Amino acid sequence: KERIVQEKGFDHTLNLLEEGYPFIKSRMDLYKCNIFETHIMGKKAICISGEEACKIFYNEELFQRKGVMPKRIQKTLFGVNAIQGMDNNAHSMRKHFFMSLMTVDHQKKLGELFEKEMEASADKWVNMKEVVLFHEAKNNLCRAACYWTGVPLLESDVESRADDFCAMIDGFGGVGPRYCKGKAARNRTEAWIEAIIEDVRQGKLTVKDDSPLNQMAFHKEPDGNLMELQMAAKELINVIRPIVAISTYITFTALAMYEHPECQEELMSGDNKYFEMFVQEVRRYYPFTPFLGAEVHKDFNWNQYEFKKGVLVLLDVYGMNHDSKIWNNPDEFQPKRFEEQKNRTYSFIPQGGGDPGKGHRCPGEGITIEIMKASLNFLVNKVDFEVPEQDLRYSLSRIPTLPESGFIMKNIRRK
Ligand code: HEM
Numbered sequence: 001k002e003r004i005v006q007e008k009g010f011d012h013t014l015n016l017l018e019e020g021y022p023f024i025k026s027r028m029d030l031y032k033c034n035i036f037e038t039h040i041m042g043k044k045a046i047c048i049s050g051e052e053a054c055k056i057f058y059n060e061e062l063f064q065r066k067g068v069m070p071k072r073i074q075k076t077l078f079g080v081n082a083i084q085g086m087d088n089n090a091h092s093m094r095k096h097f098f099m100s101l102m103t104v105d106h107q108k109k110l111g112e113l114f115e116k117e118m119e120a121s122a123d124k125w126v127n128m129k130e131v132v133l134f135h136e137a138k139n140n141l142c143r144a145a146c147y148w149t150g151v152p153l154l155e156s157d158v159e160s161r162a163d164d165f166c167a168m169i170d171g172f173g174g175v176g177p178r179y180c181k182g183k184a185a186r187n188r189t190e191a192w193i194e195a196i197i198e199d200v201r202q203g204k205l206t207v208k209d210d211s212p213l214n215q216m217a218f219h220k221e222p223d224g225n226l227m228e229l230q231m232a233a234k235e236l237i238n239v240i241r242p243i244v245a246i247s248t249y250i251t252f253t254a255l256a257m258y259e260h261p262e263c264q265e266e267l268m269s270g271d272n273k274y275f276e277m278f279v280q281e282v283r284r285y286y287p288f289t290p291f292l293g294a295e296v297h298k299d300f301n302w303n304q305y306e307f308k309k310g311v312l313v314l315l316d317v318y319g320m321n322h323d324s325k326i327w328n329n330p331d332e333f334q335p336k337r338f339e340e341q342k343n344r345t346y347s348f349i350p351q352g353g354g355d356p357g358k359g360h361r362c363p364g365e366g367i368t369i370e371i372m373k374a375s376l377n378f379l380v381n382k383v384d385f386e387v388p389e390q391d392l393r394y395s396l397s398r399i400p401t402l403p404e405s406g407f408i409m410k411n412i413r414r415k
Helices: 013-019 023-031 051-057 071-078 088-100 104-125 133-149 155-170 177-201 212-217 229-259 261-268 272-285 317-321 365-382
Strands: 035-040 043-048 130-132 292-296 300-302 305-307 312-315 383-386 408-414
Touching: 013 023, 013 035, 023 035, 023 043, 023 317, 043 051, 051 312, 071 155, 071 177, 088 229, 104 133, 104 365, 104 408, 130 133, 133 155, 133 212, 133 229, 155 177, 155 229, 177 212, 177 229, 212 229, 229 261, 229 272, 229 365, 261 272, 261 365, 272 365, 365 383
Parallel strands: 043 312
Antiparallel strands: 035 043, 130 408, 292 312, 300 305, 383 408
């Protein structure tokens, strides 16, 4: 048996909050290992990283999700007892349902809807001194997501609803006011969506049969009953909120274009393949998901390390995106690294690893990539703009993070 390196000290929650994204990787670099033990929120936690580690993390016989997510994260980001914390058959049934809402046709449709919203906005931007891309993107994603799901949204409510979705996401790494804001935003949003689902169930609101709203309203649990109203609302929010979250990646996409003028020529040629490589590299290079957590379901050994039932295990998503064992020159932005076709199921995991149909990997990757490509096309081919002096730095110690200025654009012209 090998002994797992143990970090000295009682608890490292404060270090995690202070250090943010690099917390796990900086320790692995220091200890020269891909596994170590620490204590987070008074609990032992084993941190792991790398492709092989990811494979065991997604082995559902060895790990479970139930009871893993701290309540404070459920009350802001995910919704209490929703899909993220389910296991086994109940999880597969729910997941199968989520996957059915995110077909290739639906991905395309959302990409188109979003691009139309951006174009409509751009017509207004030409008369404005400057705009903040993050703000415009989150509002337009909220419009597109509500339209696509079938959720009615008054134009006068777009901004405040979009801000609530963002506050839920921002509440994740926050303590104090950020947490309170996220929780209030979730309570408001759940009440809003519950009322809409209730109206659909009672026939007061009719929406298209195949719309996610209608599907969610009439989805049956394995026991044959309709999903509880509160749960249906949380799960519909689990579709809309992460679409709004793509605004973070869109802002990083613009930043990448700006920071890498050497990519300009290839972007201008409008090659779909290059667009795809570029957005993949954005998802790799820029920080979003920090790490994932699961609990050991039964004792096992991995590489002669002992994993005991009940122990919390954290998989280092951010670290794997910058791991020199996985990527050549990981700290360089190089879209072409994705030219090589390779199985990256367990090595490139910005939105989780493994098979999304079976485990907990994000079912929204197709939608995310489609929308990121649509925004890249918009920024490259539909508008001309200047980037005024601003603070484009993003802090790695804040989870989640964003360029400070949100990416300001000025002198915008339509192409
Ligand atoms: C799960 C990231 C966009 C819906 C996840 C997970 C991550 C993630 C890291 C957890 C994987 C795991 O626990 O193993 C992201 C990022 C996004 C994004 C960074 C880009 C902004 C989306 C979109 C949707 C979506 C667009 C839906 C339209 C979900 C759902 C789950 C999930 C429902 C839970 C899956 C499960 O527990 O089985 N996402 N996601 N996400 N994501 Fe996403």
